[in-house]
Amino acid sequence: KAGVTQTPRYLIKTRGQQVTLSCSPISGHRSVSWYQQTPGQGLQFLFEYFSETQRNKGNFPGRFSGRQFSNSRSEMNVSTLELGDSALYLCASSPGTSNQPQHFGDGTRLSIL
Amino acid sequence: GESVGLHLPTLSVQEGDNSIINCAYSNSASDYFIWYKQESGKGPQFIIDIRSNMDKRQGQRVTVLLNKTVKHLSLQIAATQPGDSAVYFCAETGYSTLTFGKGTMLLVSP
Numbered sequence: 001k002a003g004v005t006q007t008p009r010y011l012i013k014t015r016g017q018q019v020t021l022s023c024s025p026i027s028g029h030r031s032v033s034w035y036q037q038t039p040g041q042g043l044q045f046l047f048e049y050f051s052e053t054q055r056n057k058g059n060f061p062g063r064f065s066g067r068q069f070s071n072s073r074s075e076m077n078v079s080t081l082e083l084g085d086s087a088l089y090l091c092a093s094s095p096g097t098s099n100q101p102q103h104f105g106d107g108t109r110l111s112i113l
Numbered sequence: 114g115e116s117v118g119l120h121l122p123t124l125s126v127q128e129g130d131n132s133i134i135n136c137a138y139s140n141s142a143s144d145y146f147i148w149y150k151q152e153s154g155k156g157p158q159f160i161i162d163i164r165s166n167m168d169k170r171q172g173q174r175v176t177v178l179l180n181k182t183v184k185h186l187s188l189q190i191a192a193t194q195p196g197d198s199a200v201y202f203c204a205e206t207g208y209s210t211l212t213f214g215k216g217t218m219l220l221v222s223p
Contacts, residue, residue, distance in 0.1 A: 056210045
């Protein structure tokens with residue numbers, strides 16, 4: 001089975017721009033979660049989508065948004081980029097039922113200049 | 114201002130030793146726990162999980178112990194190898210949202 005695929009792997013943007021990151025989950029997984037990883041804050045939960053609906057949301061500003069398509073692929077969007085948004089953005093998928101591990105992609109490294 | 118990075122605790126062992134990585138979790142309502150390994154430039158990789166109705170679970174060269182009384186989780190790696198060098202995270206969840214610990218860096222010397 002193919003793992004979680006995230007594209008692109010690297011992105012460089014400037015302040016004020018917006019960016020869209022993509023995630024293809026493991027086949028058959030209906031839940032996709034997004035995380036931000038930084039040296040200062042560690043791994044922080046952004047949001048989770050299940051069957052095209054946002055099921056959980058972390059404590060991030062509204063500039064961070066996401067969506068999920070009918071094939072379970074997901075995108076996250078960050079608008080009006082700030083320097084502090086520089087991070088590794090990780091996507092994880094799971095079947096979506098309780099007590100099932102999430103499996104991660106290798107992330108998108110976003111750098112804001 | 115200048116950002117301060119996480120100062121990860123580090124465990125240094127010799128190849129062949131057994132390693133024990135500890136984690137204190139925060140939510141007494143969490144009922145599912147996972148250990149992940151993250152190598153440089155990669156995403157977290159699932160190692161082993163345990164449900165709250167268990168106190169021990171074994172995998173290949175790894176054992177997870179759960180002590181709900183003191184909210185403590187540990188990962189034991191037998192016969193540690195250089196390829197085990199990575200950052201290890203514990204994560205807890207009540208349903209679908211994972212809360213991660215700060216991580217421990219494991220360094221294995223040949």
